[in-house]
Amino acid sequence: MYVSETQIRIHYALTDQMGVVYHGHFAQLYEIGRTESIRQLGFAYKEIEALGIIMPVVDLHVKFFQPAKYDDLVTVRTTLKEIPQNHKVIFYGEIFNENKNLLSTGEITMYFMNAKEMTRANMPEPLIEKLKVFFK
Amino acid sequence: MYVSETQIRIHYALTDQMGVVYHGHFAQLYEIGRTESIRQLGFAYKEIEALGIIMPVVDLHVKFFQPAKYDDLVTVRTTLKEIPQNHKVIFYGEIFNENKNLLSTGEITMYFMNAKEMTRANMPEPLIEKLKVFFK
Amino acid sequence: MYVSETQIRIHYALTDQMGVVYHGHFAQLYEIGRTESIRQLGFAYKEIEALGIIMPVVDLHVKFFQPAKYDDLVTVRTTLKEIPQNHKVIFYGEIFNENKNLLSTGEITMYFMNAKEMTRANMPEPLIEKLKVFFK
Amino acid sequence: MYVSETQIRIHYALTDQMGVVYHGHFAQLYEIGRTESIRQLGFAYKEIEALGIIMPVVDLHVKFFQPAKYDDLVTVRTTLKEIPQNHKVIFYGEIFNENKNLLSTGEITMYFMNAKEMTRANMPEPLIEKLKVFFK
Numbered sequence: 268m269y270v271s272e273t274q275i276r277i278h279y280a281l282t283d284q285m286g287v288v289y290h291g292h293f294a295q296l297y298e299i300g301r302t303e304s305i306r307q308l309g310f311a312y313k314e315i316e317a318l319g320i321i322m323p324v325v326d327l328h329v330k331f332f333q334p335a336k337y338d339d340l341v342t343v344r345t346t347l348k349e350i351p352q353n354h355k356v357i358f359y360g361e362i363f364n365e366n367k368n369l370l371s372t373g374e375i376t377m378y379f380m381n382a383k384e385m386t387r388a389n390m391p392e393p394l395i396e397k398l399k400v401f402f403k
Numbered sequence: 404m405y406v407s408e409t410q411i412r413i414h415y416a417l418t419d420q421m422g423v424v425y426h427g428h429f430a431q432l433y434e435i436g437r438t439e440s441i442r443q444l445g446f447a448y449k450e451i452e453a454l455g456i457i458m459p460v461v462d463l464h465v466k467f468f469q470p471a472k473y474d475d476l477v478t479v480r481t482t483l484k485e486i487p488q489n490h491k492v493i494f495y496g497e498i499f500n501e502n503k504n505l506l507s508t509g510e511i512t513m514y515f516m517n518a519k520e521m522t523r524a525n526m527p528e529p530l531i532e533k534l535k536v537f538f539k
Numbered sequence: 540m541y542v543s544e545t546q547i548r549i550h551y552a553l554t555d556q557m558g559v560v561y562h563g564h565f566a567q568l569y570e571i572g573r574t575e576s577i578r579q580l581g582f583a584y585k586e587i588e589a590l591g592i593i594m595p596v597v598d599l600h601v602k603f604f605q606p607a608k609y610d611d612l613v614t615v616r617t618t619l620k621e622i623p624q625n626h627k628v629i630f631y632g633e634i635f636n637e638n639k640n641l642l643s644t645g646e647i648t649m650y651f652m653n654a655k656e657m658t659r660a661n662m663p664e665p666l667i668e669k670l671k672v673f674f675k
Numbered sequence: 676m677y678v679s680e681t682q683i684r685i686h687y688a689l690t691d692q693m694g695v696v697y698h699g700h701f702a703q704l705y706e707i708g709r710t711e712s713i714r715q716l717g718f719a720y721k722e723i724e725a726l727g728i729i730m731p732v733v734d735l736h737v738k739f740f741q742p743a744k745y746d747d748l749v750t751v752r753t754t755l756k757e758i759p760q761n762h763k764v765i766f767y768g769e770i771f772n773e774n775k776n777l778l779s780t781g782e783i784t785m786y787f788m789n790a791k792e793m794t795r796a797n798m799p800e801p802l803i804e805k806l807k808v809f810f811k
Contacts, residue, residue, distance in 0.1 A: 278703060278706055278707050278710065279555050279561065279710075280561050280563060280564075280702070282555050282556040283551055283552065283554050283555065283556070284554040284555070284556065284557075285457055285459065287459075289551065290460035291427055291428065291429075291430025291431055291463070291552060292427065292552075293463075294427025294430070294688070295686060298427070298686055298688060302686065312746070313745060323426075323467065323470070324467060325466065326464075326465070326466050326467070327427070327429075327463070327467075328463070328464045328465075330461065331460060331462070331463075332461075337556055337721060338719060338720070338721045412571075412574075414570055414571050414574065415570055415691055415697065416566070416697050416700075418691050419687055419688065420690040420692065420694045420695075422692045425688050427688060428688075430552070431550060434551055438548075438550065438610075447610060448610070449609060473585060473692055474574075474583060474584070474585045557729055557731065559731075562702060563700065563701075563702025563703055565699075566697075566699025566702070570699070593693055595698075595742070596698035596739060597738065600734075600736045600737075601734070601735045601736075603731065603734070606731070
């Protein structure tokens with residue numbers, strides 16, 4: 268398993284008139300979690316795109332337990348449970364507030380695709396190499 | 404079953420650098436679909452809030468089949484399969500482009516809550532009355 | 540002068556915890572106003588991009604007089620005071636609510652640019668032709 | 676003068692199909708800059724709201740010189756040129772990329788307002804005290 272964490276400060280634009288973070292904006296929190304999780308491996312998501320690979324989201328499943336509020340410093344924990352064997356990768360996310368309350372979980376499924384031909388691809392080899400250390 | 408449809412023009416701010424609508428922004432398309440579906444019943448979501456009831460989203464599950472693109476005039480079909488019996492309501496959404504291609508489906512679960520006490524509530528009676536016509 | 544109007548329903552995602560539309564999101568309202576203003580001419584902004592021309596915003600100046608609120612059906616009035624003589628075009632916008640109250644004005648300056656070389660371009664000829672009718 | 680800086684990583688949701696940050700989203704970058712500038716003083720914007728004061732934006736003027744791109748780590752510099760003498764405060768912002776290129780400047784005018792009565796207020800005294808150190 269590869270687990271990483273990153274922190275995000277909730278800014279005003281993410282809130283709605285219910286006084287909490289708009290539910291759809293949690294996708295952005297999970298996105299930032301994924302990107303930072305890849306960066307902590309020593310890779311950057313933009314390097315994946317530079318290799319001609321894009322990663323469209325095919326399934327987004329978010330559960331909401333408690334609201335995230337303005338100025339909360341939330342922690343996004345991102346987990347990869349296995350090294351992708353094909354074009355599909357699932358990122359598991361959890362979001363906690365400063366009191367360690369679990370606010371939300373997310374399961375985000377993405378495909379590796381060749382940007383030009385829009386055909387299925389695999390996770391780039393250099394990224395697999397970095398991940399292997401965590402799956403022994 | 405209560406089924407309604409509404410159309411949304413995709414504007415620039417909804418796109419990302421993949422050249423398609425950012426996955427998280429589909430939550431907004433489904434939100435607009437729900438709101439217009441209630442309005443077509445002869446009610447307004449803001450009237451629900453005026454009654455002291457809010458409807459937080461507790462589960463958002465979106466599947467993506469084909470991308471939505473800039474300037475697409477998409478149709479959001481919103482379906483209510485049953486009249487809520489308690490605090491929970493599930494809205495089913497489908498998004499089509501102008502060629503009738505199914506781009507995405509969404510299953511959005513919300514709770515009726517008393518805004519002040521944050522306790523569970525039921526769907527407001529006047530809204531149930533409007534819905535009954537469709538569930539005979 | 541070329542003046543056009545379009546209507547936009549304010550959805551939840553545009554609001555913030557002050558209970559009004561987040562100030563930065565007015566840029567989206569003005570964007571929709573511009574796009575529809577071009578469409579009403581019988582052209583589409585995406586046709587401009589298809590010609591290899593992009594229109595980055597170089598100056599955004601928005602004034603706020605009254606808040607826009609959830610579910611407001613606002614009218615965006617977009618005005619072009621002259622046919623652009625070079626790479627620069629200024630769109631003037633005004634946003635009104637249903638009571639005809641002026642909520643905001645916007646002055647948005649954009650450049651016509653060749654997308655590939657990122658050099659200055661002119662407004663595409665077919666669009667100028669459509670506009671000429673309004674500037675006699 | 677009170678000057679402070681904060682860094683923001685550009686995430687995917689902020690980009691549009693031009694491959695750069697959507698112009699309207701710069702308002703969010705300046706907002707984060709303001710909030711962190713107040714936090715660096717030892718205060719929090721949410722404490723201002725807790726005092727019953729809100730700060731609506733009445734004028735937003737942003738200039739764009741170079742695009743901000745995905746994954747850029749931009750620096751937002753926020754400057755207060757004077758201690759507000761009345762209900763009005765102007766924040767000056769500048770955004771730089773990692774190469775120290777100036778991408779954008781922003782001038783954001785806000786009012787201090789009593790949230791309940793929606794009447795003009797002054798900057799809260801404790802915040803003025805913190806600021807005085809920088810204006811001698």
